[in-house]
Amino acid sequence: MTEQKSLLAVFHDLEPAADAVEQLRRLGIHDDHMSVISGVPVTEPMLGRPHQWTNVPRIAMGGAAIGMAVGIALSFWAPNMYAIRVGGQPFAPVPPAIIVIFEMTMLGMLLSTFLGVFLDSFFPNYRPLHYVPEISDGKFAILVECSSMDETKITDMMKKMGAESVQDAEAQHL
Amino acid sequence: MTQKISRRDMLKLAGLGATTAVLTGCGPASKYVKREPYFSMPEYTYNGESTFYATTCRECAAGCGTVIRTMQGRALKVEGNKNHPLNLGKTCARGQAALEGLYNPDRVTGPLKQGRGNKLSGSAVTWDNAIGTVAEALKNHKPDEIAFLMGLAPDHLFDLASELTGQLGAPAPIRFGALGMFESRATLSRAAEELFGQAAMPFFDLANADVVFSFGANFLETWLSPVAYTRGYSRMRKGKNRRRGYLVQFEARMSQTAAVADEWIPIKPGSEGLVAAAIGKLAAEARGASAGAFKNVDAAAAAKAAGVSLEKLEYLAGLLASAFNPLALAGGAALAQSNGLQTAKSVLALDALLGNIGQPGGVFLSPLAPGQEAYHRPASAQEMGEFVQKINSGAVKVLFIHGVNPAFELPKSFGFIEALKKVETVISFATFPDETALMADYIFPDHHGLESFGYQRVFTGAAESALSGAQPTVTPFHDTRATADVLLAAAAQAGQALPYADEYEFVKSKLRQFVPLSGGFFAAPEINTFMAYFQQYGGWWQTGNALVAPAAANAKLNLAEAEFEEGEFFLVPFVSPTLGEAGANKPWLQEAPDPTTTVMWNTWVEINPETAHELHLENDDIVRIVSAAGEVEAPVYLYPAIRPDTIAIPFGQGHTAYGRYAAGRGVNPADLFGPRVNEAGDLAFAGTKVRVEKAGKYRVLSRLESKIGVYGEGMGEGH
Amino acid sequence: MTTIDLNLVGAKGALVEEAEGKWGMVIDQDICTGCQACVVACAMENNIAFVGEEDSGYGRSMHWIRIERFWEGEYPEVKMTHYQPMLCQQCGKAPCEPVCPAFATVHSQAEKVNLQVYNRCVGTRYCANNCPYQVRSFNWRDYNDDRLDEAIASLKNHFNPDVTVRRRGIMEKCTFCIQRIHKAQDKAKSEGRAVADGEFTTACAQACPADAIVFGRVDDPESLVSQLARQSHGVHHLEELGTLPRVTYLVGGQ
Amino acid sequence: MSEKQQHDHEKHLREEHLMLDPLPRGQMNDMVMESMHTTSWKFWAVFFILSAFVAWGLFYSWGKMILEGLGIAGVNRPSYWGIFLVNTVFWIGISHAGTFISAILRVFKAEFRRPFTRAAELMTTFGLVQAGFSIFMHMGRVWLSYWLFPYPNQRELWPNFHSPLTWDLLAITTYLLSSTMYLFLPLIPDLAMARDKSTGWRKNFYKVLALGFRGTEGEWTHLRHAMNIFAWAIIPVMFSVHTIVSWDFAMATRPGWSSSIFGPYFVIGALHSGMGAVVLVLGVVRGTMKNMKYFIRPEHFDGIGKLMLMISMGWGYFFFNDYLVQWYGGDKWTKQLLHWHEAGPMGWMWFAMLIFNVVIPWAVLWNRKWRSTPWLVGTVGLLINFGMWFERYIIIPISLTINRAPFTWRLYKPGIEIPLSLGTLAFFILLYMAASRLIPLIPVWEVQEGQMAHEFKKFGRETVVTVSELE
């Protein structure tokens, strides 16, 4: 039984970090056991990383559907709860309903998009996390989970690839 | 009626209302007005159900019948009495607002020793003391040192006062009111007397006329009996089975009556008689008949004097000549001239010439009220002047005032206010703290008209001979007492007891004479039943047409030019049709827009826009109007329908007292009138001429109309 | 209700029948004398607040009925146009109704008049903006609160308990004296009969000394108001807007 | 071109363009943090004056108005709507700039937007807050305003979906919520940065707000997707909001209001005032806050200036459209209304509107040099805001004077609206000032992203700037 360790290597530039990812993979670290943390958004191809799965668009569409349903209910069902005649118009005319449905759809979609970010990213997350504050200064960090046996091997490799520091990552309150 | 009315629980309920306000946003409201529980409920009353009482409107002297809707002892609404021959269920704005008098926050709430202040600051006295005071006054003075001054209405109180003065040997009570003065009643009845040989108030059968020429009579506003004449006008206009009636109004300033007339002829003030005569002559010529009294009239000269073209007069004469039921009537400012009596006679002579005396759509004499032997007109200005002189001479030691406010209604130039200071004891029976009441030694407030018994003679407006009945519709709201009761009690204390226990007994005794009469609206076998019906139906009247068709007249005319004071502009004062002489303390009458100018809550001066332009005056500029007798300041209203040589000011505002809604608002044009009278003794107020000065101040008149939409103000050029 | 399926069509006006009327009014401008009796009678019947000099001059008067008049020509040929009492026209297709977000002004299906439900009103004043006749009045202040004006404590003794007293922030307008309609209908029902023509009338029509205002059932062709409204010189004000007014004005002589 | 010239040219380009003038991220972070922390006594003086103003102008006056009724405002018959609605439309208009800049420019990948998207988005949210205040002030019984929301109740009575005001309420609610979320999403990485750079109470403040953001690939991916959805979806919401605001007027059967062009006319008007406000705010931020001269440069004013010119022309086009249609129709009431606009007592306002909205922008913004002068463009922005406020004032209370019942025409005179309007303005500034102390006004990560994507490239002898698409 080997002890699991987390290593955090900090790189100044993007390219060495990408190379390090490549090297890690060669050392037998699966992509699932490493992650790149950065201060600017970098896309997967830049790092040669597999495609990231995200639910946000689906959640958004689901929210839009719910919003639309609410809009339809408000436009066509609610007015019939207490039928009141105004201005010689039908109880639930279609043209105004389009407006209501549109607004409710958009509201549902945008709200759920926002919620989707929270759900997918586990926000808010105030538990201790592996992190170094330099990341927000534009550095790139690779968080590797490996067995303690591989620790030196990986540390050396990272150093070689140009890591500014490689440290035992300890989860901390951000 | 409720037994006791107290308002001690008002606060508690207001608190409840406040809670509701917080919870719902709608707050203390009509339902939470404490309508007191009954101790013993009258049988015909149910909670939440209205009870209706027939009574007489006391807002002016016309005597319309009203029915008051009440609930839980509160009067809620004035409605017209459909049975009443005078108004047939209709009311005017003033009648509608009577409730705001009844529940006016500024009523005199109890007997006071006022002590001639200029505020209502007297100390309260008990009613026993009050009656004692009146009794002392009656007892300790010689009969001819006692005087009664009363309102216009020929009512039961006037009868009672007459009886009392008769018993004491004191001079008969004097009736006076500004409305009578502005209507020129004395002139009209005098003219009728001279022409028809009978002193009576003429009755003009508007309803059946098809062409009506009105010389200054604003019969739709305040003249004599406005509701009745409006009904007549309406029927004239509808012209059932006949052609639609045609109305031509001759006056210098377009009144409300002129506004609805088909033609308004702005003739020079004072020339009305001449114009009537000229039209008479031309009409007679058109008909090919003899011009009778008018045969010496020079129509061209008359047209010139009046400021209209001869063609116009010929056209109008033709209109009259071809009419089936022509009618000419005169009143108001047209008669308030030095030649006013001649004008009245001239117009009546025109009627005679047209052959409509005693004909449908013509001139009649008003029927006398039941039990009345002769027409008894109120005092003219001349008689009031004489009365003021009598006071000034120190001959009057005790003055009782009821139902009139001479300090406001009588022009200042008569000197009434100064004269009043010479009277030893002035006792006012005013319901409201009006100017005269404040100058009294005592105020012993009478009930409001809706709280009291009585009757009133209908003096004109109805074809039937009618006595309008009054009864309390609610229990008195304040600690007031019927003046009749006070007088009866005081007379008894003074050892001059009249044979009546109280006001109710007095009214009843006066009605007793009608029980055996036939032809009445109702009949009853004995007085108690009669009295019950009298109250139920709101009066007693004979059902048949009782108009008197006078003998055809033989007029002698002496048409003279009107005399005017020195000044630039003719002054045409007119009584505000919404406020009248005593409506200024009712907020809704203040807020009811004037029918012609739509001004609310203020006095204005009407000036022709062109004249104003010459004088560099704009709307809302305050001007000072100066006459020989005095001056007033009021904002300008550029009135498009007034002669350029004339200005007009409404009468009704300018109170210095009379409650929060009236005091300090507007001006009183009566301050401008000199004490000049015409041949019949009526005030020649329309003979006043004035000077207009810019005061350099500015006050925006509250108008309902839009100056932008109606006059194009601010719309730039070309609008 | 049969009209519900029209929702899906949504073609406003194309399929919805012309709104039928029940109560109506005829105002004969030829005999109106502009005397303001109707104005004050309405105020007394409906607990309308007076607003004082300043506010009334600033267009805040609360009259439910106002008498309009204009001028034609120049002196001396100047003429005042016929007095025109202007009150809520109780439109069949009222522009004020659909714009209220809170359903505070709705069309009564039972009485076929425009209702103003005071307790539902939140005071957006959209209805008043959209009223082509400008006959709605807004409670700009707490005119009826006796804590603000002690005079009201006394004056409100004559308030009609059948009519809600409005407070600040609420729109109000002529109701065709619906309290009288209800009272008359209730009375007739309790006596097992229909309401007779002329059995009751609105406060304005009741007061009008010239009988220029006539009120009654317009769905009854025999009623006086229907007969008068059929006359050739009867017009509807701003008829071109398609509001289907229930008040007919008789203009000019016969 | 010589080497020297070449070098100078590049140097010039670098000076001019933020995107070509990269600084290390850490330094930029420090600059932004420093600008947030550096607060002079003047700031606090203004802050407290404004606070007092808000307390009096907004809260005290509003409380008084709620207690006494709308009588203390200037509204009357027929001008039932007054300055409150003018302000509502005005603030919603202001709020449009934020969305326009951050969403439309993001969608169209206009790179110059990067440093000031946040400053603009803050305006959106804070402007909408003021719009909300204004519309609730307008209500006669504001304490019952919850009746306008669709909520189940015992009476089974729902809001009236026939009413444009209900549409408006739904639209504004949607817009307020979504623009606030859209403000917050790109803010998270910056909050994380601020968290890493702060100590004390600020640390806790940012810790909570940053939600535990680290910058993992997953977080960035979700965020990017969400921002993309927002950028696309919020554009139709933004257009719908101001179109619906215009329908509040266009649905009414009134002369001058019932116009089918009102929708786009209002949208373009909103952008007009919004862009004006953005340059004004940028000018103030650049002038008063530390280190901002690096981030906000004349090139930005130049870019916004071009947009303003375009929008101003668009506004002129729609204005003319509206005017022509109304004029040509020849309806007697509309004719009176147009006459009233021009020749009436408020005619000066009508002409001032045209001068501020059209004449001045066209006269100034065509020139690149003038356009790049911050104070000048800021002044034009201020004038446009006056002009657009006048436009709304003319559309609402002045047009309301003229209706189909000439007996009621009456000019509107504002009352307590004046302190209340100034109160909302002060509150807007106050919120903005507070935000400038609490929120990184420059989205540093976006700037860095942009700087990474930009580079010089030589085509033959010419050195040009290229941008590579990173996403």
Add this chain to the structure above:
Amino acid sequence: MIQKAFKWLMQPLGLAAVLIVALAVFSLVVWGIAQTQKPPEQPVPQFPHQLHVSFGVQCLYCHPGAVRGPSPGLPTVSKCWGCHQQIAKTQTSVKLAPLKAAHDSGTPLQWVPVAQVPDFVQFNHRPHVAAGLNCENCHGDLSKVDIYENPQVMNMGWCLACHKEKSAGNPELYIKLTDCGTCHY
């Protein structure tokens, strides 16, 4: 400081404290609302409705307006006295002293109405009675209580529920009974 407070609040004791405060506020509100629903003080304390009902006095005897119009009315002193003058106990009972005093002094009894609707609701008893409703349908069983109190909150939802139920199947009646103008004007 705030952080400390927050931390304290997040632990079980803190959560309990939050719960207690919330409960206290909620109870205060409930109590406040309940206060407005309490039967008020009446001029005759503890007026025993149940006793009168048990003697077989009909509701309409004392509240006769209910069949005629909007308001049923509250009994006048003379109405009470009509029966009570024949009841010897009236002269001696402490509970009845206010009635005796009112009668002797001729002042009305100021009953406090309980079943009130706000000013903006125009309620009429007559059509309800005419529709066959009994008093107890709305006012509850008066043979069980002394002082009347509303058995339910008389609000619009309660009115409407009954109106809808009674008019189901009759479109004309339904329109009339759910029309805003039937109660609000």
